[in-house]
Structures are given as C-alpha cells and as structure tokens.
Amino acid sequence: MADNKQVDTAQTMSLGMLCGAGAGALWGLVFLAPELARPFTPMQVAIGRYLAYGILSAIMIAPRWKTLRHSIKKKDWEALFWLSLCGNIFYYILLSMAVQKGGIALASLVIGFLPVTVTIIGSRDKGAVSFYALLPSLLFCTAGASCIAWQALAASGAGSHSVSGFFCAVVALVLWTAYAVGNSRCLVRLNSLSVHDWNLLTGIVTGAQAVVLSPVALLSGPFSYGVDQWGRFVAVSCGVAIVASIFGNALWNRMSRLVPLTMTGQMILFETFFALIYGFLWESRWPRPLEVAAFVCITLSVLTCVSVHQKHAARGRRAVNALMENGV
Numbered sequence: 001m002a003d004n005k006q007v008d009t010a011q012t013m014s015l016g017m018l019c020g021a022g023a024g025a026l027w028g029l030v031f032l033a034p035e036l037a038r039p040f041t042p043m044q045v046a047i048g049r050y051l052a053y054g055i056l057s058a059i060m061i062a063p064r065w066k067t068l069r070h071s072i073k074k075k076d077w078e079a080l081f082w083l084s085l086c087g088n089i090f091y092y093i094l095l096s097m098a099v100q101k102g103g104i105a106l107a108s109l110v111i112g113f114l115p116v117t118v119t120i121i122g123s124r125d126k127g128a129v130s131f132y133a134l135l136p137s138l139l140f141c142t143a144g145a146s147c148i149a150w151q152a153l154a155a156s157g158a159g160s161h162s163v164s165g166f167f168c169a170v171v172a173l174v175l176w177t178a179y180a181v182g183n184s185r186c187l188v189r190l191n192s193l194s195v196h197d198w199n200l201l202t203g204i205v206t207g208a209q210a211v212v213l214s215p216v217a218l219l220s221g222p223f224s225y226g227v228d229q230w231g232r233f234v235a236v237s238c239g240v241a242i243v244a245s246i247f248g249n250a251l252w253n254r255m256s257r258l259v260p261l262t263m264t265g266q267m268i269l270f271e272t273f274f275a276l277i278y279g280f281l282w283e284s285r286w287p288r289p290l291e292v293a294a295f296v297c298i299t300l301s302v303l304t305c306v307s308v309h310q311k312h313a314a315r316g317r318r319a320v321n322a323l324m325e326n327g328v
Helices: 002-031 042-071 074-102 104-111 114-122 135-156 160-189 195-219 227-256 261-267 269-283 289-325
Strands: none
Touching: 002 074, 002 104, 002 227, 002 261, 002 269, 042 074, 042 195, 042 227, 074 104, 074 160, 074 195, 104 135, 104 160, 104 269, 114 135, 114 160, 114 261, 114 289, 135 269, 135 289, 160 195, 160 227, 195 227, 261 269, 261 289, 269 289
C-alpha cells in the first residue's frame, strides 16, 4: 500500500509539472503581445486582452450559470475581484510597459524572480518544505535570473527606458506574487467549484473590470490607428485571451491543486523559459552565453526543487507508517 501511495504521489507530481510547463509555454506568449501591438498603449493592450477573455468566459460558462451561481459565496466574489484586478489588469498593464520600455528579456528576467518570492512565502505554511531545504533551488534560480539581468542591462546600455521598464517589471512581480499565492490558497479551500469554472469566473470578473476601464484605455492613446492596426490589435487580443487566459490559466489552476505552494513558485520558471525562447525567435538571434547559463540554472532550480519535495513527501510517509506500526 505504501508503494502504491508513493507511485500516486510521483504521478501527481509529474502531472502537476506537465501542467505547469504547459501553462508556462502558453503564458510566455503574453510577452510577445505588447510587441505585436506596439502602436497601442500598454493599457489598451491589457484591456483588449481582458475584454476578449471576459466575453469568451461568459459564453463558455452560460450553459451552467443557473446551477453554478448557487455555489459561489460572497467571499469567493471578493477574492475573484482582487485576484482579477491585481493578477490580471494591473499586472498586465505593468508587464506591457516593461516589455515596450525594456524589452522581452528584461521583463521576463524580473518575472523570473517570482519563484523566489512565492517560495519564501510558501515555506511559512504549516508542514511545508523548510526554507533552508529549498536554498539550493533558490540559489540556482537567483543565479539564472542574475545572468539574464546582467545580459539584458548590458545590451540595453541601462538607458532611461530600460530603467523605467525594470521598475515596471518589479511592480508587476509584486502583483504576480500576490496573485500566485492568493489564487493557490483559494483553489485549495474551494470544493464546490472546478478549476475550469474558477478560471471562467476570473475571466468574467476581469472582463467586467476591463469594461469599466475601457474609457480610460481609449483616452490613453491617439485615435489615429489604421484599419490594419486595429485588425492586428483585435487578433492579438483574442489570440492571447484564448491561448493564455483560457487554456494557460486552466492548466495553471489544475497544477495548483496537484503541487504544494512552495513548488508552485518554481513552475513559473517555465514561463520565463518560453518567454525568452519566443523573444529570441522574435529578434531572430541565438541566445548569448549568459542566457545559456541562465537556462541551465533555471533547469537545475526546478530539478532540485522537485527532488526536495519528493524527499519531503517520502519522510512524511515513513513517519505515518511508523505511527501506524506502533499502533498510534
């Protein structure tokens, strides 16, 4: 029986990692969107994405709404409001500003620190892997992000745009940390809602917020966009909404129920991974030596984190088996 539990735990961890990697691959595309829609302001890019996300979510949840609404409590709506505002609207406005001012590499490297911030918070949870056990993983993560930071700042000459982009990315990191922790804890306590429904509800709330902010978004830029520019803007907004917000969020929420919070942070590294790859493809170049070193460090960070969690789970099982054998 103990062997079966060990296999189940390993399978759950593997499935969680696959979901995390899938979410990262899809979320990495959001770093390209501000470049693809560069004539538009960061606020317009964010509002366009979340208007599309809200409309798609409303259409998908409509057939089940009558039965679903009775399962949603007041505190769930409050959580959805703040998660949507911080983790979607404000986060993506600031991320878009960071990409347009500092470039994809600079924005992704700062967000790459998210595993450090989330893991530090998660290590305080009861029964979580200790902070000291996670130190090797955190050190690899920090080393990887530092390599990318060094390369990105050197390449940009650390000009004024690069510096302002860096600070925008730092604020986005703070907002994403709050979202990752809050969303993970909400999913743990929710029993009456599936991760898919939670994702769609997040889309509806975010879409409603986007509607309210639409007039501000329109006033944030000129009205001289051409038909081709508007066509690309709509295509990018809908594409990111479907690929990243619907499918990416669904994979992330699924992962959040399969792995502990301290490991949730490490899975964000896949987003950094893929964002950099997309950035290299966009810029039509190969990664530089420091960027290769960063990829290696990020991979080692994820692998050491998984190893620590597997050892922690094994010790927990041995402790439970020992208590059962002693008749406790």
